[in-house]
Amino acid sequence: MLRSSAKSSIQTLSRGFLSAEQIPSKSGPIQFVRGKRTKKVSSISPQTQKIITQLSVLSARKKVPRVLKLSNEDLVRHDAVQRAWGVYQKDKRIKNKSDLAKQYEAMNNAMTDLKSTNRELYDLANVREVNKKFPLEFRIPTHFPPNKVWYYDYVPKDETKTTKEN
Amino acid sequence: MLRSQLLKFSKRFMATATQDSKKELEEITKSWASNSKSDSFKIKYQQSRRAVLNGVGPYGPPSLRSRRAKLQYMSPLGLDEAFDSAYEILKTKSNETYKEIEELDTKISQTKNVNELEELNNLKNSKLVQAEIDNPEVRFNFTYHDKINNDSSIIDYNEPVYRELKKKHWEDYSQMLLMQRLEQLGAIPDTLPTLNPRAEILVKFLNHTTINRWIEPGKLLPTNATSYPPSFKIQEYENVDPKKQLYTVLVVNPDVPDLENDSFKTYLHWGLSNIKLSNFNENFIGPKQILENKEINEIIDYLPPVPEKNIPTQRFITWVFRQPESISINLKNRDFDIRSFVEDHGLDAIGGHIWRSEWDSSVAKVRELYGLPKGTVYHRVRK
Amino acid sequence: MAFWSANRNVSVIKSALGLASNVFSKNSTLSGPILQVRTATKRAAGSRTNMKDSAGRHLGPKKNEGQQVEPGQIIMRQRGTKFFPGENVGIGKDHTIFALEPGFVRFYYDPFHPRRRFVGVALDQESRLPTPHFAPRARRFGYVPIEDPKKASIEETHLNRKQYLAKPKLDEDLKFREQKRAKTLSQYQKDLSQIIPELEAEQLNIASEHLLLVRNHLKNGSNDTEARSTAIAVHIQNLKLSLRKREINDSEFKNSLDSYQNLISRLEKEVSFDSKYNLIKFRSEEERITLVNELRSTIEEVLKSNSKDKLQKVKDLIFNSTVLTLSEAVKFKRTFAKSVLPESIGVSESVGKNSIVTKRWNYTKQRVEVIARTKEAFLSK
Numbered sequence: 001m002l003r004s005s006a007k008s009s010i011q012t013l014s015r016g017f018l019s020a021e022q023i024p025s026k027s028g029p030i031q032f033v034r035g036k037r038t039k040k041v042s043s044i045s046p047q048t049q050k051i052i053t054q055l056s057v058l059s060a061r062k063k064v065p066r067v068l069k070l071s072n073e074d075l076v077r078h079d080a081v082q083r084a085w086g087v088y089q090k091d092k093r094i095k096n097k098s099d100l101a102k103q104y105e106a107m108n109n110a111m112t113d114l115k116s117t118n119r120e121l122y123d124l125a126n127v128r129e130v131n132k133k134f135p136l137e138f139r140i141p142t143h144f145p146p147n148k149v150w151y152y153d154y155v156p157k158d159e160t161k162t163t164k165e166n
Numbered sequence: 167m168l169r170s171q172l173l174k175f176s177k178r179f180m181a182t183a184t185q186d187s188k189k190e191l192e193e194i195t196k197s198w199a200s201n202s203k204s205d206s207f208k209i210k211y212q213q214s215r216r217a218v219l220n221g222v223g224p225y226g227p228p229s230l231r232s233r234r235a236k237l238q239y240m241s242p243l244g245l246d247e248a249f250d251s252a253y254e255i256l257k258t259k260s261n262e263t264y265k266e267i268e269e270l271d272t273k274i275s276q277t278k279n280v281n282e283l284e285e286l287n288n289l290k291n292s293k294l295v296q297a298e299i300d301n302p303e304v305r306f307n308f309t310y311h312d313k314i315n316n317d318s319s320i321i322d323y324n325e326p327v328y329r330e331l332k333k334k335h336w337e338d339y340s341q342m343l344l345m346q347r348l349e350q351l352g353a354i355p356d357t358l359p360t361l362n363p364r365a366e367i368l369v370k371f372l373n374h375t376t377i378n379r380w381i382e383p384g385k386l387l388p389t390n391a392t393s394y395p396p397s398f399k400i401q402e403y404e405n406v407d408p409k410k411q412l413y414t415v416l417v418v419n420p421d422v423p424d425l426e427n428d429s430f431k432t433y434l435h436w437g438l439s440n441i442k443l444s445n446f447n448e449n450f451i452g453p454k455q456i457l458e459n460k461e462i463n464e465i466i467d468y469l470p471p472v473p474e475k476n477i478p479t480q481r482f483i484t485w486v487f488r489q490p491e492s493i494s495i496n497l498k499n500r501d502f503d504i505r506s507f508v509e510d511h512g513l514d515a516i517g518g519h520i521w522r523s524e525w526d527s528s529v530a531k532v533r534e535l536y537g538l539p540k541g542t543v544y545h546r547v548r549k
Numbered sequence: 550m551a552f553w554s555a556n557r558n559v560s561v562i563k564s565a566l567g568l569a570s571n572v573f574s575k576n577s578t579l580s581g582p583i584l585q586v587r588t589a590t591k592r593a594a595g596s597r598t599n600m601k602d603s604a605g606r607h608l609g610p611k612k613n614e615g616q617q618v619e620p621g622q623i624i625m626r627q628r629g630t631k632f633f634p635g636e637n638v639g640i641g642k643d644h645t646i647f648a649l650e651p652g653f654v655r656f657y658y659d660p661f662h663p664r665r666r667f668v669g670v671a672l673d674q675e676s677r678l679p680t681p682h683f684a685p686r687a688r689r690f691g692y693v694p695i696e697d698p699k700k701a702s703i704e705e706t707h708l709n710r711k712q713y714l715a716k717p718k719l720d721e722d723l724k725f726r727e728q729k730r731a732k733t734l735s736q737y738q739k740d741l742s743q744i745i746p747e748l749e750a751e752q753l754n755i756a757s758e759h760l761l762l763v764r765n766h767l768k769n770g771s772n773d774t775e776a777r778s779t780a781i782a783v784h785i786q787n788l789k790l791s792l793r794k795r796e797i798n799d800s801e802f803k804n805s806l807d808s809y810q811n812l813i814s815r816l817e818k819e820v821s822f823d824s825k826y827n828l829i830k831f832r833s834e835e836e837r838i839t840l841v842n843e844l845r846s847t848i849e850e851v852l853k854s855n856s857k858d859k860l861q862k863v864k865d866l867i868f869n870s871t872v873l874t875l876s877e878a879v880k881f882k883r884t885f886a887k888s889v890l891p892e893s894i895g896v897s898e899s900v901g902k903n904s905i906v907t908k909r910w911n912y913t914k915q916r917v918e919v920i921a922r923t924k925e926a927f928l929s930k
Contacts, residue, residue: 070242071222071230071239072227072229073218074241076306076309080256081245081248084256087255087300355685356685359684372782373782375766394786395786424690425690425694452778453783454781456782467789475704476692537794542694544692545692546704549691549692549693
């Protein structure tokens with residue numbers, strides 16, 4: 001293989017910690033060089049960096065967001081807003097929970113109904129489909145729509161055919 | 167600076183400069199749930215009330231004292247709008263709770279079973295707390311006023327909300343401090359096995375002008391200060407009936423030298439029983455109450471701490487009990503077994519307090535005042 | 550030779566890095582030849598670490614279960630806390646456990662620390678450790694009384710260095726306070742004899758003592774009822790004590806209690822304190838308020854006058870008044886004795902001979918503004 005002649009074949013390695021990827025995987029001897037910088041050089045000019053360092057030493061406030069100074073009255077008002085937000089969220093949570101409970105109950109009722117009226121249909125509805133955990137028709141609820149919204153050319157499996165084969 | 171803020175700011179500046187713009191102050195239109203009736207649920211001082219409900223106006227917050235600070239103060243952006251909708255949300259919640267309370271009231275009037283009634287009353291109590299605990303005015307009143315020497319028109323402990331708020335405040339610091347001191351100084355288990363604190367007990371020595379304040383548990387007090395009986399404040403947090411409940415107060419000292427057994431014995435320094443608190447606000451038992459209230463029974467008269475020279479620091483533990491029935495015994499002997507006394511009378515310890523005393527130069531004077539013999543002097547070195 | 554040294558470097562690095570983080574795993578991409586280097590390791594006879602064992606440290610229990618100990622005796626020598634110090638024992642910096650009380654050694658387990666072994670000292674031969682969690686602690690008193698009264702009094706009056714050095718100053722302070730108290734008391738007696746001339750000498754004494762105590766409590770921040778009731782309680786307690794000491798008999802006690810209560814009720818009706826805590830004839834709150842209003846009108850009149858020292862006059866009126874409470878006095882000072890009046894008064898259009906220039910920071914414009922004011926805006930000018 002061709003190698004650029006400009007690069008030395010001796011790799012330098014500082015005494016700093018190196019991860020497995022950082023260790024050159026080339027063959028050839030590795031040599032320590034004391035005090036050799038391995039960190040990337042920052043894009044800020046040294047003068048600016050100096051000013052930033054000095055400022056950061058002088059005032060810690062510059063780094064931390066300023067604390068809101070509230071009067072007694074405003075503190076109580078702020079507290080009320082926070083409490084109202086908590087109440088609102090709690091109500092939402094309770095509603096969501098009760099909705100889910102209702103849904104579950106409806107499903108459960110329907111199933112028990114089915115079980116009592118027609119056992120065969122019930123069994124069929126509850127048949128376990130082997131190797132079909134997430135059918136393509138079944139969309140999992142996600143936060144965002146999928147990249148490909150709909151598979152237009154999708155054709156479901158011919159169920160009758162597969163059952164016959166089985 | 168944003169333009170709106172700037173406008174408000176200049177308006178405030180102008181307002182302070184000219185007297186006429188006082189008229190610009192808005193009327194307070196907000197009001198909490200219609201069933202919330204107590205005066206203590208409102209902020210007494212109108213300017214503060216306006217600032218809390220309508221927002222900090224052109225004069226700046228009334229809680230800031232200097233004009234300069236008022237001028238410089240700026241409310242956070244958007245707080246006014248957020249507060250208005252928040253107030254509506256909290257108010258509707260409170261209204262709902264008050265409706266539930268009305269239903270509970272009808273239920274209470276119908277039931278006759280004692281246990282059921284107690285349960286319903288407790289439920290009602292918690293609902294009353296729930297209905298008012300988010301009220302910004304209640305929160306303001308509680309946060310920025312004296313919680314111990316309370317003005318009942320501002321913080322009214324007969325209202326369950328204020329009791330609940332105070333209980334939380336107490337549990338945050340004072341309760342923990344008391345338990346720490348009782349345990350670390352060995353008051354538990356030297357006097358009573360343990361304590362489940364349910365009421366705050368505050369102790370003060372009124373006679374002495376230099377320590378005329380509530381005493382921190384575990385403090386070492388000069389004998390001069392403790393030469394006259396202490397005063398107590400019993401702040402109940404549980405939903406007891408203050409018109410019927412009786413209390414016992416015992417001040418015991420478990421560090422009296424017992425030379426026969428080369429050990430210590432317990433003395434009863436003061437005992438009061440059948441103390442009644444008329445309500446949750448008037449719960450101070452001072453010299454006036456003891457003089458005027460003839461129902462209070464003095465189990466034994468007050469003996470001040472008079473420690474002898476060179477013995478270890480003595481602990482004086484005040485125990486407060488709820489008593490199931492009236493106690494009218496009087497003791498002559500100070501040798502006291504607190505555990506058997508508590509068991510015999512079925513007392514329920516609800517709170518305590520501790521102070522300590524050691525020999526000082528005023529012990530002799532106090533002994534003379536009380537007609538006590540000169541104290542024994544012990545060798546400085548413990549054998 | 551060069552080839553040899555290069556490979557040696559590699560193996561050195563491998564041993565340095567590979568042991569710690571195993572970065573050179575089996576399928577490492579190092580493809581160069583790796584050679585194991587064995588240097589001369591032939592040892593001389595014997596080892597460097599041989600013959601270094603120290604003498605025994607004499608560790609272990611020095612007292613066994615049930616053995617009697619005196620304070621300070623060592624029960625256990627150990628490295629680390631093989632045994633933890635239990636009741637009535639102490640632990641040294643090298644974890645030596647020693648007795649703090651005379652008694653009997655007990656080795657035991659504590660249910661609160663199930664994995665620890667404890668050593669303690671029981672005060673009696675019969676008692677077992679640990680003492681039950683909720684039972685009172687067994688404690689030894691251990692101090693011996695001084696029988697010789699002479700020695701006892703010497704011991705009682707003994708002061709440590711700090712107390713000894715502080716004593717003269719404390720005595721002086723006490724003397725000063727007592728003098729001050731006696732002065733106020735005699736003043737009170739004088740005032741009281743003028744207000745209620747029919748009081749007898751003894752009654753005068755009791756009444757002035759009572760009022761002095763009330764004054765102290767009021768000055769200390771107590772409210773009126775609390776101050777009065779405390780003073781009454783102190784007096785009644787003193788009476789009870791003199792009954793207990795048999796200085797007075799039961800009937801005397803009753804009589805003096807009754808007369809005291811009569812006296813107190815009379816004092817409450819006939820004597821008041823002014824705002825400087827001097828005794829005056831009884832003054833109701835309404836009367837005080839009318840006096841306050843009178844004072845207000847006199848101050849307003851003074852302010853209308855053109856005298857040069859009107860500010861000082863107003864201040865004197867306010868702070869020498871015996872009508873105003875301290876908070877009222879401060880409020881009066883803020884309203885009437887302002888050195889500069891608000892800008893609704895005396896702002897002149899232009900800077901002239903008769904105007905005084907003031908400077909003020911304008912927050913909106915972020916700069917200093919110069920304002921000319923006439924003399925009427927300043928009380929002191």
